[in-house]
Every structure is written in C-alpha cells, then in structure tokens.
Amino acid sequence: MWWRLSLPVQAELEESLLWKLNVLGVHRLAVQHAPETPDQRILLAWLPAHEWPEEQRSELFCSLTPLAETFGLVLAQPVWDELADEDWSLSWKQHWQPDPVGERMLILPAWLDVPDEYAHRLVLKMDPGSAFGTGSHPTTRLCLEALEQQPPSGLRVADxxxxxxxxxxxxxxxxxxQVLSVDTDSLAVRATADNAVLNDLSIDALKVTKxxxxxxAKLLEEQPADLxxxxxxxxxxxxxxxxxQSVLRAGGRGLLSGLLVEQAPRLTEVLGSLGWIVEPLAEQGRWGLLEIRR
Ligand SMILES: C[S@@+](CC[C@H](N)C(=O)[O-])C[C@H]1O[C@@H](n2cnc3c(N)ncnc32)[C@H](O)[C@@H]1O
Structure with a gap:
C-alpha cells in the first residue's frame, strides 16, 4: 500500500519543498498544474505505507512548514490518499541513475552497481528509503564540488x-x-545515520545528533572544527x-550555500560585521556558495 500526499503549493515554494522532501527520503514526487492555470500547482508525493505511519507523516509535514514561513507563506492542508500497490517502486527506481558529481565523485543509488565508466570515482551510496537525491540540488553540488576542489584531508569537519x-x-x-553533523530534523538525523552505515563508516568517523x-558545539566537545x-x-x-565562531576555529574555513545569488550581499555584510572574511566562491543558476574565513 502507498500513501499519496497532495498539497497545493505556491510557485515560489515548489523548488524548496521538492528539495526538502528529497532530503527527508521522499523521492517519488511530481508537480501537477493545468496548462490554463500554471500558477495553481499541486505537489504529489508517494510514500510506502509501511514506512510512513500516521505519526511519521505528520512529522514529515511539520518539517515542511518552516520552509513556507521563511517565505512568509502558510502551507495548505495536506490530503493523504491510500493507494493500492502498483509497480511504483520499479517504475520509480528506473528514474534514478548513478549521478556523477564534480570530477571525482559518484552518488550511487544503493541497489545499483558502479557502472564501468565511473569505476574510478569516489562512490557515495545513498538509500532512497532514507535520503537519496540530495546530490541533485545545485547548492549541494556547489558544496560537493568545492570540497573536491580543496579536499579536506586530515580535517575535522562540522556539518x-x-x-x-x-x-x-x-x-x-x-x-x-572526522565529521560531526547535526540537523534539527529527526528524519534527517536518521537518514544521515543510515547512510553512514551504508557507506561502512564507523560511529567515530561520522557522528550525528539532533x-x-x-x-x-557540544558534539565538537567545544573544540571548533577546521571546516x-x-x-x-x-x-x-x-x-x-x-x-x-563556536563551531569553526580561527584560521578555519566555512562553506555556506543554500542562498540565492541576490541574498549574498546581505549575508556578506552580516558575516563581515561578525569578523568573517567572505568570498563568493561559485554559482549555479540562481544559487550561490560563499567561503568564510577569520
Ligand atoms: C538544504 S538542506 C541541506 C542538506 C545537506 N547538507 C545537503 O547539502 O544536501 C538543509 C538542512 O538543514 C536543516 N536545518 C534547517 N534549519 C536548521 C538549523 N537551524 N539548524 C540545523 N539544521 C537546520 C534542515 O532540516 C535540512 O535538513
């Protein structure tokens, strides 16, 4: 059985909601709109019923509301329909292919083998049941490419x-x-922990908490990270x-993304007033990446 979520969405929210749902492990997504009313969009998401009991579904919806608040908007009420099994998983899986990022990395759906042409790449396995798909967003790609261009060899990293x-x-x-990670969203914490196991990482190598x-700062044991x-x-x-400054040491480096290019000047000013030296590092479409140092 499947749950299908139908949610009317404002156009400016669409991209952020799709991204967030991907991050939270929901990848069977579509946006519908009639040609005559392109501004009236309905976001559809399909979730396996056994993985998404009521409590998890309301937690999922609560995770989306802060995104709307950021834009000064309110989300519509979600409609959940229960659907009988179809071949959703197969049809959906066909859409997800190994995704090369930068010159050296490959985001690999966990059930696939590494294609020969990518055999030389660093494989990052992602399970769609937890959180595949994040590598596809421009801001994630900006960060991944910046990491590749200046590899964090031997560094302690805060995520x-x-x-x-x-x-x-x-x-x-x-x-x-070592990587020390946090997220305010418990589903993201679960996703990170699951993906660490999937990639055979030890508990010490990647620590994650809500x-x-x-x-x-606590996870870092009050010793700010290098990156x-x-x-x-x-x-x-x-x-x-x-x-x-409580999580990044003096002389360290920060990579900040998630911002629109037009938001960079304001962030640069705010960060500058806090003593950070800010450099715009890269852009992809409307999205930007800033580097901070101190
Ligand atoms: C855009 S996603 C980025 C995920 C991942 N780092 C990537 O690059 O693909 C942003 C994440 O930040 C989390 N988040 C939002 N506000 C936060 C806060 N104040 N503190 C910590 N995490 C937060 C969200 O739950 C979400 O998982």
Whole structure:
C-alpha cells in the first residue's frame, strides 16, 4: 500500500519543498498544474505505507512548514490518499541513475552497481528509503564540488544542517579525519545515520545528533572544527552566523550555500560585521556558495 500526499503549493515554494522532501527520503514526487492555470500547482508525493505511519507523516509535514514561513507563506492542508500497490517502486527506481558529481565523485543509488565508466570515482551510496537525491540540488553540488576542489584531508569537519549526510560522506571520502553533523530534523538525523552505515563508516568517523549550532558545539566537545559546511536557506544562515565562531576555529574555513545569488550581499555584510572574511566562491543558476574565513 502507498500513501499519496497532495498539497497545493505556491510557485515560489515548489523548488524548496521538492528539495526538502528529497532530503527527508521522499523521492517519488511530481508537480501537477493545468496548462490554463500554471500558477495553481499541486505537489504529489508517494510514500510506502509501511514506512510512513500516521505519526511519521505528520512529522514529515511539520518539517515542511518552516520552509513556507521563511517565505512568509502558510502551507495548505495536506490530503493523504491510500493507494493500492502498483509497480511504483520499479517504475520509480528506473528514474534514478548513478549521478556523477564534480570530477571525482559518484552518488550511487544503493541497489545499483558502479557502472564501468565511473569505476574510478569516489562512490557515495545513498538509500532512497532514507535520503537519496540530495546530490541533485545545485547548492549541494556547489558544496560537493568545492570540497573536491580543496579536499579536506586530515580535517575535522562540522556539518550544520546535514540532511541526508551527503556532504559529510563526501568529506570523509575526500580524506577528512572526522565529521560531526547535526540537523534539527529527526528524519534527517536518521537518514544521515543510515547512510553512514551504508557507506561502512564507523560511529567515530561520522557522528550525528539532533539539534542546531549549540548541539554541534557540544558534539565538537567545544573544540571548533577546521571546516564548517552549512547548506541552509539564507535567513537561517543569518540567524546562525553569530554562533559560527563556536563551531569553526580561527584560521578555519566555512562553506555556506543554500542562498540565492541576490541574498549574498546581505549575508556578506552580516558575516563581515561578525569578523568573517567572505568570498563568493561559485554559482549555479540562481544559487550561490560563499567561503568564510577569520
Ligand atoms: C538544504 S538542506 C541541506 C542538506 C545537506 N547538507 C545537503 O547539502 O544536501 C538543509 C538542512 O538543514 C536543516 N536545518 C534547517 N534549519 C536548521 C538549523 N537551524 N539548524 C540545523 N539544521 C537546520 C534542515 O532540516 C535540512 O535538513
């Protein structure tokens, strides 16, 4: 059996909601709109019923509401329909292919073998039941490519807002000594822990806990990291910025994404006033990546 979620969404929210659902392990997604009413969109998501009892589904919906609040919007009431089994899994799985990122990495759906042409790449296995798909968003790709360009060899890395854990997995694969991750969303924490196991990482190599920057400082045992990864929406980065010095050591480096290019000047000003030297590192479409140092 399957649950189908139908949720009318505002156009400006669509991209963020699809991304967030992917991060939370929901990958069977579609957006419907009639040609004559392109502004009226309905987001559809299919969830395996045995994995998503009522409590989990309401937790999932609660995880989406802060995204709407960031835009000053309110989400419509979700409609859940129970559907009989069809060949959803097969039809859906056909859409997910090994996804090369940068020059050296490959995001691999857990049930597939590494294709020969990618045999030389660093494999990041993702299970769709937990959190596959995060590598496809431009801001995740910006972070992954920046990691690849300056590999974090031997570094202790803090991943603030880890989602599926994909950035931490990449950091470890590229030589990081340890990754300490947090996310305010319990489903993301679960996804990161699941993906760490899937990639044969030890509990010490990748630690993850629920919470935000304070939880991260504790996880770091009050010894700020060498590298901070933070891919969250700009208003959230701005709110967290005054705490960055508790999780990133002086002389360390931070990679901040999740911001729209037009939001970069304001963030640069805020971070500058807090003593950070800010450089725009890269852009993909409307999304940007900033580097901070101190
Ligand atoms: C855009 S996703 C990024 C996920 C992953 N790091 C990536 O790059 O694909 C942002 C994540 O930050 C989490 N988040 C949002 N606000 C947060 C906060 N104040 N503290 C910690 N995590 C937060 C969200 O739950 C979400 O999983």
């Amino acid at each position: 603030l807002g880890c989602g599926s854990g994909v950035l931490g997995l990449a950091a470890l694969g590229l030589g990081a000594r 919470g935000s920057v304070e939880a991260l 901070l990864l933070c891919n969250i929406l700009a208003p959230v980065i701005e709110a967290l910025a005054p705490h960055f």
